[in-house]
Amino acid sequence: MDKANRKLSSWHGRNLSHAGRLVLVKSVLSSQMVHTLIVVNVPREVREEFDRLRKRFLWAGHENLTGGKCKVNWPTVARPLDLGGLGVLDIDRFARALRLRWLWQQWEMPNAPWADMEIPCNDTDKLMFAAATRIIIEDGATTSFWHCAWAKGQRPKDIAPDIYAASSKRKWSLRDALTEQAWVRLVDLQQIRTAEHLKQFVELWVITQSVSLVQNTVDRIIWKFNASGVYSVASAYRAQFVGHSSFNLKALIWKPWGPSKCKIFVWLVIRNRVWTSDRLAKRGWPRDPVCPLCRHQPETALHLIADCRYSRRI
Structure with missing residues (x-):
């Protein structure tokens, strides 16, 4: 925020047109937080304050922003050009796209020094990553049994949350969990007391029976929103606009x-x-x-x- 404010103090926004302010917002202000967003899950209050700063400069220059000066709401401004916006970065979506790289790199570099450390991704990030990727199971050594979306595009912890809560080991790989159905032995069967619990257990059992592991072949992951199947920040950012109406603007x-x-x-x-x-x-x-x-x-x-x-x- 201090870096952005120092930039604004040297600009004479009152003497610039909306087009000139837009260039500065897109090329300078929006880039101030990129490095921080990669490594830190920036609090929502800070992101909102940063949006207010960009919005005020775009519509009012250095003056106070009022409803009459704010011609178009900010969520519309922060859309791609072909979706009716001005192409300004949506900080929330862009931050999530940057954070998803950590989950992708966990697959690409499982032996990296930071692989076992906590990464700045919340559960929403992990759910989006699961929906945006497809896992091809081979030996099952890389795939997490509970946390990867290998079960018909879903994570077993979402298919059977009660069984996941009753499991005593939640960081097993798919290969370890399926070896002689070891995942069953680690579930506290005494906690399965209702019909819903039993339904979840049977559903997960049926899914595991259909999996065949291939020895000496590494699991693969494919990014759905890129033709090459490789993750990119641009495709992750664009994927979050799925469902918006497109225009020929x-x-x-x-x-x-x-x-x-x-x-x-x-x-x-x-x-x-x-x-x-x-x-x-x-x-x-x-x-x-x-x-x-x-x-x-x-x-x-x-x-x-x-x-x-x-x-x-x-």
Whole structure:
């Protein structure tokens, strides 16, 4: 935060257009936290404060940010260009994408000095990693029996949470757990007292019976969101936007040549975030309801840009 504030103190945001501020936000401010995000799970309060700092500079420069100056909400701004945003990094999603590298490196470098140390990944990170990867079981030595998503794309601890809680050894590899069904002997069967517990036990038993290990062949992991099957921060970041509606704004606005400030203005027009008469009316502000160009139709962003006969003639 101190590094970012030092940058802002040397910039004259009031003298920059929105396009100029956007460049500084994307290329300078958003990079201040990258190194920290790789190694530390930064508290949510710090990430929110950093977002407020970026948001204030983008929309208001050095002035105080008010609702009128914040033209578009920040979650929309922090989307990729083809999803209707401005391409500013979403710190929460980007931080998770960086942290997932630790889980990938645990597979790639199991003998690294830090492999047995605590890594800065929470359970949400591990759930996303399990959903974004596919494990090909060979000898089972690398795959964790409880914590890896080898069971039809799910983790056994999620399939049978009560059985996981009753197990006395939770760090076994798949090979150790399946050798003579050792995982069964380590489950305290006295804790299986309900039908739900028994259902979980049987379901996990059936899954383990279908696994065949291949000796002298190392397990493999594939990243689903990359054609090469190898993890990358860019693909992990993009995967967190699955389900968002895509737009053709990248080809319509951002790819063609033109001044950046004009592109920002067109983006605001498409989102109906310019102060035309129809929007002023919603706030009860003084206005002229008629289009100042044709003097016939009500003034709206769509009318001014596309429907007004004067604009169409130009």
